[in-house]
Amino acid sequence: ARFAWSEEEPYQHKITGVDIVRIHHLSELGFASKRVSNRRSFGYAKFIGANECVLGDIVLREAAEPTTLKAYMRAGPRATLHFDPSETRVAIVTCGGLCPGMNSIIKNLVTTLKGHYGVSKIYGIRGGYRGFTSVGWDAPLLLTEETVDAAHRQGGTILGTSRGGFDAEKIVEWLRAKRVDQLYVIGGDGTHRGAYKLSELCIEKGLNIAVAGIPKTIDNDIGVIDRSFGFMTAVSEAVRAISAARVEAECNAPNGVGVVKLMGRNAGFLAAYATLASQDVDLCLVPEVPIDLVGPGGVLNHIERVIDAKGHAVVVVAEGAGEELLGVSAVTDAGGNRQLPPVGEWLCDKIKDHFKHEGKEATLKYIDPSYMVRSVPADASDSYLCMTLAHASAHGAMAGYTGFTVGLVNNRTVMVPIPELAKASPRAMAAHGRTWERVVSITGQPASQNSLAKPLPGTTKI
Ligand SMILES: Nc1ncnc2c1ncn2[C@@H]1O[C@H](COP(=O)(O)OP(=O)(O)OP(=O)(O)O)[C@@H](O)[C@H]1O
Ligand SMILES: O=P(O)(O)OC[C@H]1O[C@](O)(CO)[C@@H](O)[C@@H]1O
Numbered sequence: 001a002r003f004a005w006s007e008e009e010p011y012q013h014k015i016t017g018v019d020i021v022r023i024h025h026l027s028e029l030g031f032a033s034k035r036v037s038n039r040r041s042f043g044y045a046k047f048i049g050a051n052e053c054v055l056g057d058i059v060l061r062e063a064a065e066p067t068t069l070k071a072y073m074r075a076g077p078r079a080t081l082h083f084d085p086s087e088t089r090v091a092i093v094t095c096g097g098l099c100p101g102m103n104s105i106i107k108n109l110v111t112t113l114k115g116h117y118g119v120s121k122i123y124g125i126r127g128g129y130r131g132f133t134s135v136g137w138d139a140p141l142l143l144t145e146e147t148v149d150a151a152h153r154q155g156g157t158i159l160g161t162s163r164g165g166f167d168a169e170k171i172v173e174w175l176r177a178k179r180v181d182q183l184y185v186i187g188g189d190g191t192h193r194g195a196y197k198l199s200e201l202c203i204e205k206g207l208n209i210a211v212a213g214i215p216k217t218i219d220n221d222i223g224v225i226d227r228s229f230g231f232m233t234a235v236s237e238a239v240r241a242i243s244a245a246r247v248e249a250e251c252n253a254p255n256g257v258g259v260v261k262l263m264g265r266n267a268g269f270l271a272a273y274a275t276l277a278s279q280d281v282d283l284c285l286v287p288e289v290p291i292d293l294v295g296p297g298g299v300l301n302h303i304e305r306v307i308d309a310k311g312h313a314v315v316v317v318a319e320g321a322g323e324e325l326l327g328v329s330a331v332t333d334a335g336g337n338r339q340l341p342p343v344g345e346w347l348c349d350k351i352k353d354h355f356k357h358e359g360k361e362a363t364l365k366y367i368d369p370s371y372m373v374r375s376v377p378a379d380a381s382d383s384y385l386c387m388t389l390a391h392a393s394a395h396g397a398m399a400g401y402t403g404f405t406v407g408l409v410n411n412r413t414v415m416v417p418i419p420e421l422a423k424a425s426p427r428a429m430a431a432h433g434r435t436w437e438r439v440v441s442i443t444g445q446p447a448s449q450n451s452l453a454k455p456l457p458g459t460t461k462i
């Protein structure tokens, strides 16, 4: 490709080729394929060819060396199905924390697998990975187009979810006993690590089962993909909390301060995007950037300066921020996620102490919307995304692909090998990247927050 940046400075990109990141196909692994032709296409859409792909990085940077472009397999219906739909049995499970859109994914999986392909049976596993081993009230449900009809209007997951309780041997044994052909796993990075182990164990045990993931997280901490479903809905809910904090801060004298704590364990995407979307925030603290509390460039002085100038201030803090000051807990939850220190309350105390020390009074209102940002149904944009992801996943598994997940890459749906996604997850915001630069520019917070930034492992350019 030849481009001229200017008459004086012509520049040529040297692209040597395209590397397509391939995913496993059950027939290539030696499993018998029914080779059924995909007659259920609506007739006007083309099937996706084996080499159709989507470029991973569409930004061409000036490079001295020739570049090979990385690409992902394009998702969508294939001409030949590995499974005969009339005999196909499916299981769906949701794991990890709640996220807007989980029910939309379940509904669209069921409507496409039943309505479009006509599979014979769909099990809905109750309460996450634990549900495979449960007996009793939480035994699997049989899902039909009727039972999921209104699901997308509700928050949460109609199947229930959990952390912990992963037992690969028992889960694979359940799949074998129920003669399940396809397993759909909706969850975050931990869930995907589990899903890949299941796909590998199925192969090892000679089971002709496709395992497909659909990434879910309001933290947007899953690598490779543009964004995870539910994230932007959670951002909108977070903006409502910030608006409330601004109103409280504006109206409560003297020196109103509104502090909002948002979810975001390792990644501050939710806090950063809500800050940028609301335009009401004067200070945003995230896990990726250490907090510089005191001193002329510190955040306490910044809040005081903002209040001196306009009478009030709004602060957003992500729950995972400030571990370098508050200490890292050794306590973990059932999924192995470490307990976080109470950074919101701690910050409120520090702000009040600072004002007292300066002989001033701060009227501080603390808002922790907590689970409210993630327990709502998906908004229109996320509902649309859920529909495309569920279809992408069903088309991939029906075609016989396994150990893959789906996502948007450069706004196109693709299939990604789960290890590729797991390697890049959890991702964090680049502490020297453009999103954080925008946050610093919008809030006016001290740039020293930026220069102190420490890139974390797994950090991406976003
Ligand atoms: N490395 C792993 N191998 C196998 N299973 C795992 C692994 N990590 C987590 N899991 C299982 O995946 C499920 C969900 O894990 P986790 O609590 O890490 O949530 P998550 O999928 O990362 O979602 P969230 O975005 O809410 O953190 C749990 O049942 C957990 O036992
Ligand atoms: O209390 P729970 O269900 O473990 O979930 C809390 C965590 O889940 C997340 O929402 C991710 O799913 C994090 O932001 C948050 O730390």
Ligand SMILES: [Mg+2]
Residues within 6 Å of the ligand: 096, 188, 189, 190, 426
């Ligand atoms: Mg996780």
